[in-house]
Amino acid sequence: RFMSRRASPAFPRLRAALRFCAVAGAVCAVLLPVLNPYRAAHADGRELNPRQYVKNPHAVQHVRAGTDTYAFEYAFKDQNEAPWIWSWSYNRKATDAAIDQFGVPPFIYEPYRPTERELERRRRVIHAGLFRQNGDYVEPDYNAMVGHYMDFAEPLHGLLEQTAGSRRSDKLETLLKFVQDIPYGILPDRLKDRVIAGVLPPPHMFVERWGDCDSKAVLFASVLAHDPSMRLVFLLVPNHILLAVEGIPRPYQHAVEVKGRTYILAEPVGPGRVDLGDTGAYRYDRFNDVIE
Secondary structure, three states, rough: OOOOOOOOOOOHHHHEEEOEEOOOOOEEEEEEEOOOOOOOEEEOOOOOOOOEEEEEOOOOEEEEEEOOOOEEEEEEEEEOOEEEEEEEEHHHHHHHHHHOOOEHHHHOOOOOOOOHHHHHHHHHHHHHOEEEEEEOOEEEEEHHHHOOOOHHHHHHHHHHHHHHOOHHHHHHHHHHHHHHHOOOEEEOOOOOOEEEOOOOOOHHHHHHOOOHHHHHHHHHHHHOOOOOOOHHHEEOOEEEEEEEEOOOOOOOOOOOOOOOOOEEOOOOOOOOOOOOOOOOOOOOOOEEEEOO
């Protein structure tokens, strides 16, 4: 069961805690008094130290790491500057296993003999770590990540529908603001004994409470993957990644054509809270790669 209520004029003193039951966890929505800013209770040294960390003052992230669950509360403002808090939880054992699956061992980047057996071993390891071979490069497979972590995005999709309603444009703008309000930071290429190429999958980003452009793009796509009417592409430029959503752009929205389809640019990286079709100070004339 779930419930959502519209905020009153006294909303600065309230928070909306949305809960939605889903495979990946449980979530609920009510209006409660606002909490003071808080710090997450991280577990077993999993917390990372970001470089170039930046966050919006109104955005607050809280994680409680229990014996059996991770419980999350993320505060953000929607496109109308209305404040919300989304609350949900994950099974901790399943979450830790999903986090640890991502990445490849460093030997993948070392010289090797291209025997049939060795090539097959490399293919298995790369695929299992949700990476892909792209020419001479071994890199995160964004589409594989979206498919693999969809269950963890299901509570967010339910929360999005409860907050934004049925209008497509409201859903896109609300989700953009939620992701943009997650603090930004640059990740290391390695974590423990694995290469993660500077990317965190959605559940790991939520535990850490921050992410970079790749991590946020995967989260945005993973949530919208639950809506069959949404078609997206990943757009790669040097040192950055953004998305585009199929649609008819308004005159002020930037768009790109891919195989005869029109996609409106979406910049979820933050902390700038730009709208759909707005890329802020950046103008993208071309892209290094387009991943459908």
